[in-house]
Amino acid sequence: MSNLLEVHEVSKNFGDFKALNNVSIQVPKGSIFGLLGPNGAGKTTLIRVINQITMPDSGTVHLDGDSLNPSHIKDIGYLPEERGLYKSMKVGEQALYLAQLKGLSKAEAKQRLKYWFDRLEIGDWWNKKIQELSKGMAQKIQFVVTVLHQPKLLIFDEPFSGFDPINANLIKDEILRLREEGATVIFSTHRMESVEELCDDIALIHKSNKILEGKLTDIKRQYKTNTFEVGLEAENKSALKSSLTEKFTVSEASFKSLNDDLKLNIKLENGGSAQDLISFLNQRAHINHFVEVIPSANDIFIQTVQNN
Amino acid sequence: MNHLPLIIKREYLTKVKNKSFIIMTILSPIIMIALIAVVAYLSNLNSEKVRVISILDESGLVKDVFKSTDKTTYDPLEGMSLDVAKELVDESSSYGLLHIEKFTDLDSVSKHIKFYSEESPSLPLITDLEEKLGNHFTNLKLEEADIDISKIEASKVYINIGQENFSGEESSKVDSIIKLIFGCAAGYLLFMFIIIYGNMIMRSVIEEKTSRIIEVIISSVKPVQLMLGKIIGTSLAGITQFVIWVIFGGLLMTIVSLVLGISLIDSSMPQQELMEMASQREGVEFYFESFKQALTNMPLMNLIVAFIFFFIGGYLLYSSLYAAIGAAVDNETDTQQFMLPILMPLILAVYIGIFTVIEDPHGTVSTVFSYIPLTSPVVMLMRIPFGVPIWQQLLSLLILIGTFMFTVWFAAKIYRVGILMYGKKPGYKELIKWMKY
Numbered sequence: 001m002s003n004l005l006e007v008h009e010v011s012k013n014f015g016d017f018k019a020l021n022n023v024s025i026q027v028p029k030g031s032i033f034g035l036l037g038p039n040g041a042g043k044t045t046l047i048r049v050i051n052q053i054t055m056p057d058s059g060t061v062h063l064d065g066d067s068l069n070p071s072h073i074k075d076i077g078y079l080p081e082e083r084g085l086y087k088s089m090k091v092g093e094q095a096l097y098l099a100q101l102k103g104l105s106k107a108e109a110k111q112r113l114k115y116w117f118d119r120l121e122i123g124d125w126w127n128k129k130i131q132e133l134s135k136g137m138a139q140k141i142q143f144v145v146t147v148l149h150q151p152k153l154l155i156f157d158e159p160f161s162g163f164d165p166i167n168a169n170l171i172k173d174e175i176l177r178l179r180e181e182g183a184t185v186i187f188s189t190h191r192m193e194s195v196e197e198l199c200d201d202i203a204l205i206h207k208s209n210k211i212l213e214g215k216l217t218d219i220k221r222q223y224k225t226n227t228f229e230v231g232l233e234a235e236n237k238s239a240l241k242s243s244l245t246e247k248f249t250v251s252e253a254s255f256k257s258l259n260d261d262l263k264l265n266i267k268l269e270n271g272g273s274a275q276d277l278i279s280f281l282n283q284r285a286h287i288n289h290f291v292e293v294i295p296s297a298n299d300i301f302i303q304t305v306q307n308n
Numbered sequence: 309m310n311h312l313p314l315i316i317k318r319e320y321l322t323k324v325k326n327k328s329f330i331i332m333t334i335l336s337p338i339i340m341i342a343l344i345a346v347v348a349y350l351s352n353l354n355s356e357k358v359r360v361i362s363i364l365d366e367s368g369l370v371k372d373v374f375k376s377t378d379k380t381t382y383d384p385l386e387g388m389s390l391d392v393a394k395e396l397v398d399e400s401s402s403y404g405l406l407h408i409e410k411f412t413d414l415d416s417v418s419k420h421i422k423f424y425s426e427e428s429p430s431l432p433l434i435t436d437l438e439e440k441l442g443n444h445f446t447n448l449k450l451e452e453a454d455i456d457i458s459k460i461e462a463s464k465v466y467i468n469i470g471q472e473n474f475s476g477e478e479s480s481k482v483d484s485i486i487k488l489i490f491g492c493a494a495g496y497l498l499f500m501f502i503i504i505y506g507n508m509i510m511r512s513v514i515e516e517k518t519s520r521i522i523e524v525i526i527s528s529v530k531p532v533q534l535m536l537g538k539i540i541g542t543s544l545a546g547i548t549q550f551v552i553w554v555i556f557g558g559l560l561m562t563i564v565s566l567v568l569g570i571s572l573i574d575s576s577m578p579q580q581e582l583m584e585m586a587s588q589r590e591g592v593e594f595y596f597e598s599f600k601q602a603l604t605n606m607p608l609m610n611l612i613v614a615f616i617f618f619f620i621g622g623y624l625l626y627s628s629l630y631a632a633i634g635a636a637v638d639n640e641t642d643t644q645q646f647m648l649p650i651l652m653p654l655i656l657a658v659y660i661g662i663f664t665v666i667e668d669p670h671g672t673v674s675t676v677f678s679y680i681p682l683t684s685p686v687v688m689l690m691r692i693p694f695g696v697p698i699w700q701q702l703l704s705l706l707i708l709i710g711t712f713m714f715t716v717w718f719a720a721k722i723y724r725v726g727i728l729m730y731g732k733k734p735g736y737k738e739l740i741k742w743m744k745y
Contacts, residue, residue: 015741051527070530080524082520083520083524084521085521085524086322086515086521087519088322097314097318098524100311101314101315101525
């Protein structure tokens with residue numbers, strides 16, 4: 001699969017402050033790409049470079065094979081974290097204006113807006129002023145404006161903030177649907193559960209450097225520690241535990257179960273296989289629960305950031 | 309993609325459709341005209357009142373000096389002491405009492421004239437009395453010295469110097485006045501325009517920052533385009549407002565003066581002075597004749613063309629600075645520290661225009677300041693009616709355009725960085741650092 005966006009060794013300084021240091025990322029076509037990092041890591045600067053708002057000091061950005069240039073503006077839809085609309089302007093006028101700035105003709109913009117407004121059931125807002133709408137309502141308009149010109153690349157910076165669960169779900173479904181229709185999505189967020197749910201690929205930026213990038217599944221494979229979560233039914237639990245502790249690295253685990261089990265995390269040394277563990281356990285206890293511990297995006301985030 | 313027309317259109321329409329803009333546009337001329345009408349009405353009222361001045365002339369020397377007019381009545385008092393007269397005048401509706409004591413010689417009499425009144429009398433009244441008495445006593449002294457007054461009157465000569473430049477254009481004092489009015493009006497108009505609409509641009513930039521729409525906009529448009537669009541759109545709205553003011557104001561003025569039956573313009577100039585001016589110039593006809601000539605004498609074509617160019621140049625120069633300030637700060641209260649360096653040259657220009665250009669339109673100060681870009685639009689516009697060589701105008705305009713391009717570049721830099729900066733209030737140091745981003 002080819003990459004839609006290739007950022008190659010981009011650096012950006014603001015005075016003495018280094019915002020980006022030789023950052024490269026590859027965003028595959030049709031993927032949802034999670035751009036992660038602690039606050040102030042440089043994510044927003046990178047997004048602004050991709051949007052041609054900020055010019056990089058060095059490095060190149062290619063979109064769909066071409067070096068980034070002003071004609072790409074219409075190929076990108078950007079929903080910034082700091083977002084707002086003209087307060088005293090009417091919803092319809094405003095959406096038309098923003099769509100036209102992205103290169104749509106007035107008639108086309110109107111037609112597509114009507115489609116989207118009907119779809120999200122906000123058709124009767126057309127003549128309202130933004131200041132009469134709630135924050136969540138204004139966010140919906142912003143979402144529509146971002147995707148209206150059917151860009152190849154969609155960049156969402158914290159798209160769910162300010163939405164109630166129902167609307168957040170609605171927007172999530174729309175994002176997934178847009179991906180189905182061929183769009184590539186860059187998704188910047190601090191909410192790891194949505195990363196888990198949505199992202200195919202991630203990149204982690206920390207202190208202006210990219211410290212991790214790849215398919216989420218690959219990264220998880222890389223970060224897993226050969227640890228298994230087990231629930232064991234046995235007569236003498238403490239004897240079982242001490243015999244296990246002799247052979248493996250064992251720690252207490254907690255999960256919900258119906259039985260009064262011995263709950264443990266068992267880490268295998270390099271080379272140890274799950275089969276061996278199962279047969280070892282099978283001889284000593286009744287196995288009610290056996291799951292490989294897969295690191296969550298949250299764990300990976302915290303672990304990687306703290307190690308750097 | 310060129311979005312400039314789209315941005316201009318939006319800026320213009322939002323400004324024009326704004327409620328406070330509409331109210332200001334309609335209300336301002338009404339308030340202005342109402343104020344003028346009230347002032348005119350009151351001053352008419354004031355001058356219609358007949359003022360009584362009592363005169364106690366113990367010397368008997370000033371009998372025929374004071375002749376009552378329809379505005380002032382002189383009431384001679386006779387055969388009473390000063391104290392009685394004072395009491396009498398205090399009780400009556402008289403404005404005051406002029407007392408001329410009796411002495412044997414003219415000098416003593418003229419030195420001991422006094423005016424008594426309840427409140428201190430107005431300056432014009434005293435000046436008027438002094439002038440009348442002064443003339444009278446001069447004549448009396450001349451008579452005493454046996455000099456024929458009629459000969460002195462006959463030998464008085466009034467001079468009106470004809471002016472003509474080397475290329476043969478005649479001009480007069482009226483010319484200079486008209487030129488002055490033209491120059492000041494043009495300069496002042498520019499000054500007002502910059503302050504009102506420059507501020508409007510600044511506020512509109514700040515609004516985009518505070519509403520946080522800016523990042524969405526500049527992911528579609530270049531900041532320079534957005535800035536220029538804002539400046540041009542707001543200026544067009546300003547011009548619209550100005551045109552409405554002029555038309556609506558003129559209309560209102562005509563209606564009000566027709567209804568009230570008073571001339572609003574003339575009443576600001578005392579009738580007497582007008583008459584004097586006219587009589588000095590051998591009649592009203594001459595006055596209007598020279599007025600007409602003054603108009604045709606002025607380099608009208610040059611004036612109009614120069615007005616357009618300097619007005620646009622100066623306005624754009626300042627408004628780009630206003631836009632930069634708007635981009636640098638978060639809210640209007642933070643703008644103060646940056647406003648001063650903008651207002652200073654502007655105010656300086658107007659002062660130089662009013663004081664120096666009138667004194668000497670082609671002197672060193674006037675000439676130098678008509679080249680310096682921040683003051684040149686105002687000063688040059690005030691100088692041009694007095695005739696400025698074309699090469700000087702072109703040079704000044706060239707410098708202005710050069711500076712304008714520089715400030716747009718400079719403002720765009722600040723704008724580009726500033727619109728995405730939130731939170732901290734930047735100082736000048738920061739602004740210079742932004743240049744390098």
